[in-house]
Amino acid sequence: MTTRRVLKFSTYVLLLVIGIALTGCGTYTSVRKHPDFADNSRIINTVAMLPPEVEYVHLVFDGDNERMTTKEASIAKTLQEAIPSNFKSYGYEISKTNLSEDIAKDTNLSYELEQLRKAYTTASSELYERAMVDEKESAGFKVAIGPIVNQFADLADADGLIMVRYFGFTKSDGLMTKEVVGNVLLAGLTGTYYQPARNGSAIEVALIDSNNGDVLWSNVKSVAFDGSYTIASSVLTQLPRNATNTAPSAEETQPVDTSGKIAATNLKDCEKALPENFNQTYFRVGKTLYDARAFTPAKLCFEKATTLDKDIAAQHDAYFHLGMMYELGQGIEADNETAKQLYAKAGLLEK
């Protein structure tokens, strides 16, 4: 019942985008923090990711929209790789338990997960009553989803649970035409014309205290393209480092690929990539190299991935990773200006 009064995630995320467009940015943020988490009085070491809730829709003119299940499954897979790996790089331990597998095998747990998601939907509507809040206000959110998290915490033996919701869409040609016409019409009345986006994706990530259900940290991000790697990483850029684990791990500072074998083999793959899907292949290879911290060949692959727009998502993801390399000075000298330009090319207006 409760959820019926609450807007569907996809709806409210899209409304949020409009909200952001109207309020403008600046010192405003979409991050929400529990005061105890913000001042480090609540420490989370081990985290486990709940199965992400993914919805990807093909919107068409006659309203007979279609859920794209294969795409949803591949996005879910990407998120399940990208999000924990990001948490890891912020100093959190990742639980060894695969919650998704355990839940899929047990109908009672599946039902509990549904209940947890509903409770989160209610909590989230409270957190995001306003899309953007002042930076100072962002650490004053005491919202909880209750003891329902305990069963999952017991399973994963984790201090924190990661909750992820993703919504993406792509529009048909007919719908694009209709929207352009509609927006021109509105521009005549309002004086503002919005170029409708063909693709869009939005993500919401929350870290929940697995003992008492407090939402400790959350953020939302929406972009006018679909690139699950990019959005999954960018939504977490403001996640605080684990306070008890402040030193970057050895993994973060040293190249994994000390022998250079990974780089050599993958660069070969990169070279023989097939033309028809080559920017996606280049991105994938680049990502493998990047994860192995073989930055020089990774950069080469990402750059190649940006040269063709056959797969827009891969192109955006490649721009985003190049941006990160410039921002963090990975394999190159850090250069914030270039990083900013690359993020803009990745479709991220601010970061």
Added chain:
Amino acid sequence: MFKDYMQYFVMGNYLNRNKLKGFALITAALFFMANVTGCAPQATRPDSSGDVPQQPSEDEVKLISESERAAAEMQRKGLLYDNDDLLSYVREIGARVAPNETDKLKLQFYVIRDPMVNAFAFPTGHIYVTIGLLAKLQNEAQLAFILGHEIAHVAQQHSLEALQNRKAQVVAAHVADLLLFGTSLAYLPFSVSISSYSRSQEDEADEVGLAAAAKAGYDVTAVLQIFDVMNETKDTNALKGSIFADHPTNDSRQRNMRELVEDKEVVQLATAEIGENRYAPIKAGLMQKNVELKLREKQYELTIDAAELALQHYPDDPVLYYYRGEARRLMGADPKGAAREHSWLYGKSFDAELILEIEKQRDSNFTDATTDFRKALSLDSKYALAQRGLGLIAHTQGDSKAAVTFLEAYLSTGNSIKDGRYIRSLLKGIKDDN
């Protein structure tokens, strides 16, 4: 999944209420709609008569795949209630009212773990009834009618017709869409619902369902009473998408069906039966589950109603006292949630005033809850959840000594505790404070 559909419907309402913001926009939108209505695809219903097997149309293929996806999603979300005895009973009644071409339709019956009163059918022949519905029906004749009604939707290809009609509606939905500055949300309510039908389709399914129940040997006057017990909310408009929602209204449906009986268009067999005795144990088995589900859905007032109804049959069941007590405790502890339910039940607006009104009843809710928990413990002295409830109330009221005693007693009861982490962190907080 079907919960999601319900949300789409609610969203539709939400938009309707908020749509008339500016005259200029409406004019512009109407002007625009006038231009696009001509582009709406013309629907043609495939000819299902004759013996030649028809190629499924594009619409049919789409509906089938959408239904399969929805069915898989319900499974994935753990919404299918896994109870063999109950399922075989529902399947038996379904087979009894099904037309002869059952095999062709590949009917499959499922029970949904949902306390709402509802039933729906997918064009694939999957028919779903909720625990909320089964717990509310009075007899087997009524179940036979419900299943006959849903089978009629499948057999008459109502989803396909509705889909094709919906394409015309979608253009209208674009109006609200334009009012939202082109965010393309308003037509989602129409886009994914597989099981929403027109008034005439509901009437047709009522007629076919009633005739099927009569033919299968059920008493039709017992069926007619169904509408008297079905009104869940005080304001039926709140329940869009339910078979007992306002399309067509329950009163007029009941009238239509009574006329069918009076005009002898539907005639029951001389040996017609109500099946009350066969239904009683089924219903008894579901009453507790139904109360539990309502509580989990934060339907506090409905939990109290359902628990009281069940207590009339089982006055010595500690679990029912616990559920009623827990609903009362939560109304005290979660006034916002309680206000949300109340506004939905009575069609009131959900605002600060309503929340305040419910907050004022906090003490009396806690007192009533305490009485219920104590009653549960008097019926079963080891009933752990009642101890939990008493501990949580004591904690809210600042009686930390009692809170620690009750909560520790709860934790000591063993392995089946699902919220050990929560209670332990609460106890730690209480001890740290003192």
